[in-house]
Amino acid sequence: METTTDNQKVRITKKLEKMFGHIDYKNPPELCPVRDVMSVASDQWSVLIILWLGYFETLRFNKLKKFVYGISNKVLSQRLKVLEADGYLSRKAYAEVPIRVEYSLTEFGHSYVEKLLELTEWMQMNSPKVMENREKYGLI
Amino acid sequence: METTTDNQKVRITKKLEKMFGHIDYKNPPELCPVRDVMSVASDQWSVLIILWLGYFETLRFNKLKKFVYGISNKVLSQRLKVLEADGYLSRKAYAEVPIRVEYSLTEFGHSYVEKLLELTEWMQMNSPKVMENREKYGLI
DNA sequence: AAGAGTAAGTTACAAAAAGTAACCATATGA
DNA sequence: TCATATGGTTACTTTTTGTAACTTACTCTT
Numbered sequence: 001m002e003t004t005t006d007n008q009k010v011r012i013t014k015k016l017e018k019m020f021g022h023i024d025y026k027n028p029p030e031l032c033p034v035r036d037v038m039s040v041a042s043d044q045w046s047v048l049i050i051l052w053l054g055y056f057e058t059l060r061f062n063k064l065k066k067f068v069y070g071i072s073n074k075v076l077s078q079r080l081k082v083l084e085a086d087g088y089l090s091r092k093a094y095a096e097v098p099i100r101v102e103y104s105l106t107e108f109g110h111s112y113v114e115k116l117l118e119l120t121e122w123m124q125m126n127s128p129k130v131m132e133n134r135e136k137y138g139l140i
Numbered sequence: 141m142e143t144t145t146d147n148q149k150v151r152i153t154k155k156l157e158k159m160f161g162h163i164d165y166k167n168p169p170e171l172c173p174v175r176d177v178m179s180v181a182s183d184q185w186s187v188l189i190i191l192w193l194g195y196f197e198t199l200r201f202n203k204l205k206k207f208v209y210g211i212s213n214k215v216l217s218q219r220l221k222v223l224e225a226d227g228y229l230s231r232k233a234y235a236e237v238p239i240r241v242e243y244s245l246t247e248f249g250h251s252y253v254e255k256l257l258e259l260t261e262w263m264q265m266n267s268p269k270v271m272e273n274r275e276k277y278g279l280i
Numbered sequence: 281a282a283g284a285g286t287a288a289g290t291t292a293c294a295a296a297a298a299g300t301a302a303c304c305a306t307a308t309g310a
Numbered sequence: 311t312c313a314t315a316t317g318g319t320t321a322c323t324t325t326t327t328g329t330a331a332c333t334t335a336c337t338c339t340t
Contacts, residue, residue: 008254015257016195019264028209037267038260042182055156061317069168072299077318087273097307098316108269114148115262117155120178122255124159127177129248133227201288212328217289237336238287
């Protein structure tokens, strides 16, 4: 396993300082945009939707539903609306019969995929370790 | 705004290929460990708990609750249990009166903080843009 | 000596979110 | 003619969250 060096720790502490150092937790803001934005973008289903769109460039509703397996129509359509509103993806409807709707990432969405991939790669690499921890914990 | 270059796009596509290329979406696994691990680790409250612990090294229950403002006792204690089980943090109880309990990140937790920080920095940088998108969308 | 405060949670109940499955209109293919 | 496909929506159920009061045992204040 990769361990964190002292150098890295110093760097991390500086970043955390920059991020949290100024927060007055005694008078917390009633609403924090970063939290808000993050809760949408790092949502379980949103992440899968964005990654699959990054992979295929463009996908229609039912195709997307097949790849993001397990998601319901309701939640998929809801998430697509929110992700569109937040600027990650765009929706194009073609006046055919039956109607054809195509979803694809915006430029902004693509820039997010890059960040997201780093996280998911980490998850993929470390999930065996987490599962192992989880089992050990259960035995105690 | 930073745009994604063609070079980056090729790199991203390769990563996505590696991540998704082998998935048989017609016979999806009934449970995917990566999804599972990620849904715990990228949960809204978990992220805040981990980042504050990264900042302070060690925190007690009520102190943590003040920093992660808005979280309830119930959810905080539940998340702490899960994050402990998954190996991100450890809990030390001292047999004093009243009892003292200290939470701190494990080495694994620290390695996660580093990845997490990259994501949260991106969020911090881009949340104004998202808020802007959201407002425009509302007007349409 | 009575009452409040502190610690780290737990518990019962209410509200919000998510999952389930049927349904919509319209048209094509068997 | 009946089933299928399109992109969702709707009513209903189940799960997850949030709210607020309570716990145990000791100390500090009045």
